[in-house]
Amino acid sequence: MNIYRINDIKAPELEVFSGFSETQLYRYYEPDIGIFIAESANVICRALEAGYEPLSMLVETGRIEIEARPVFDMIEKLWGAEKLDTIPIYTAEKEIVTCLTGYTLIRGLWMTLRRKPEQGISEFLMDKKRITVLFDVVNPTNVGAIIRSAAALGIDGALLTHASVDPLTRRSARVSMGTVFQIPWTKASKEDSEGTNLIRILNSYGFKTVAMALTEDSVGIDNDEIRANEKLAIILGTEGTGLPGEIIEACDYRVMIPMYHGVDSLNVAAASAISFWELMK
Numbered sequence: 001m002n003i004y005r006i007n008d009i010k011a012p013e014l015e016v017f018s019g020f021s022e023t024q025l026y027r028y029y030e031p032d033i034g035i036f037i038a039e040s041a042n043v044i045c046r047a048l049e050a051g052y053e054p055l056s057m058l059v060e061t062g063r064i065e066i067e068a069r070p071v072f073d074m075i076e077k078l079w080g081a082e083k084l085d086t087i088p089i090y091t092a093e094k095e096i097v098t099c100l101t102g103y104t105l106i107r108g109l110w111m112t113l114r115r116k117p118e119q120g121i122s123e124f125l126m127d128k129k130r131i132t133v134l135f136d137v138v139n140p141t142n143v144g145a146i147i148r149s150a151a152a153l154g155i156d157g158a159l160l161t162h163a164s165v166d167p168l169t170r171r172s173a174r175v176s177m178g179t180v181f182q183i184p185w186t187k188a189s190k191e192d193s194e195g196t197n198l199i200r201i202l203n204s205y206g207f208k209t210v211a212m213a214l215t216e217d218s219v220g221i222d223n224d225e226i227r228a229n230e231k232l233a234i235i236l237g238t239e240g241t242g243l244p245g246e247i248i249e250a251c252d253y254r255v256m257i258p259m260y261h262g263v264d265s266l267n268v269a270a271a272s273a274i275s276f277w278e279l280m281k
Contacts, residue, residue: 001072001084003064006092009100014090016112017058018100022169026115033115036168041067044111045074046178052113054079057089060097063108064089071111115168119186121159125205128156128184129231130280133198133209135247136163136238137268143167144175145269146236151179153276158185159233161193196250199235203252207233210279211251212271213243214264218256221278226253234275236268 006014016025017037026034035055038044048054054075059068068089075084092100094108125131132150137143143165147158158167164187165172167180192198199209208229219226226232235251237243242265248254257266257274265271 001089002087003089003091005061006090006096006100009092009096013088014058014100016056017090017110022166025112026166026168033117035112035114036166036173037110037112037170038168038173039110039170040174041070041109043173043178043181044071044109044113046181047111047113047173048074048078050181052116052181054083054087055112055114056087057112058097058100058110059089059091060094060108061091062094064091067109071109119184121186121188121192121201122205124157124159124184124186125202125207130155131157131159131207131233132272132276133202133233133235134158134160134164135198135235135243136161136193137236138163138165139239140165140169140171141175142239142267142269143169144172144180146272147172147183147185148176148179149269149273149276151176151183153273154280155183155234155276157183159198160185160187161198162188162190163193196246199247199250202233205231207231208253209233209235209251210253210255210275211235211243211248212237212256212268212275213248213254214256215248215254218254221255221257221275222281223253223255226255227279227281232279234272234279236272236275239268 038047132155147167150158167185173180188198202209210232
């Protein structure tokens with residue numbers, strides 16, 4: 001293995017870990033596809049199993065045999081020993097790594113991986129019956145938690161509007177426990193995300209759209225008529241303000257989760273888990 005001890009945190013080869021924002025890695029670092037950083041052995045191994053190509057690793061010295069070993073084994077299993085020999089593995093004490101990245105690494109381990117081309121909406125929707133749509137959800141923790149619930153409760157995939165946060169951000173992937181690599185997801189273009197365009201697209205593919213919203217005509221989440229539809233798209237809004245009025249109006253159904261003790265709503269991630277459970281029955 002190519003293990004390099006870090007003595008100079010300003011070394012050019014380490015710039016990928018410290019010199020670029022996640023957006024820059026996504027959009028500009030490798031212009032055609034981009035790369036991302038995953039953290040912790042569990043998340044990294046799920047990314048590798050999903051076919052994402054490993055590029056480099058940063059690991060605390062004391063974590064090489066404990067945390068990094070499962071990653072090494074997974075690369076060797078999937079890509080062969082020769083692949084492992086081509087990946088630069090940078091290591092330093094915890095204090096140096098923290099100084100370099102500006103973060104305390106989760107489980108002391110980061111890896112850069114090459115992205116895959118994202119599916120177009122047509123390809124994404126082709127064989128799906130139950131999906132969730134994240135409409136301008138910008139909190140990475142919520143995106144990760146929603147996708148984890150979607151994977152656990154049988155949802156076929158997640159479609160995100162252009163303004164929603166990227167599911168491969170470190171925090172989203174970590175909160176999802178790596179499930180962002182286990183179920184399909186894609187992001188709509190800026191044009192498709194404008195106004196009610198996405199609702200019309202979903203309808204054109206046979207999906208009935210379900211807005212999670214508290215309105216006068218909202219029905220309970222345990223509605224048998226809604227469950228009976230062959231294809232459902234469960235639309236979730238951003239934190240705080242929820243779904244825009246025009247989206248709520250354009251959807252085929254509006255549903256609500258009954259509340260008690262004067263509580264008017266749940267966090268979007270909690271609401272997603274309840275809605276997935278009920279609408280998958």
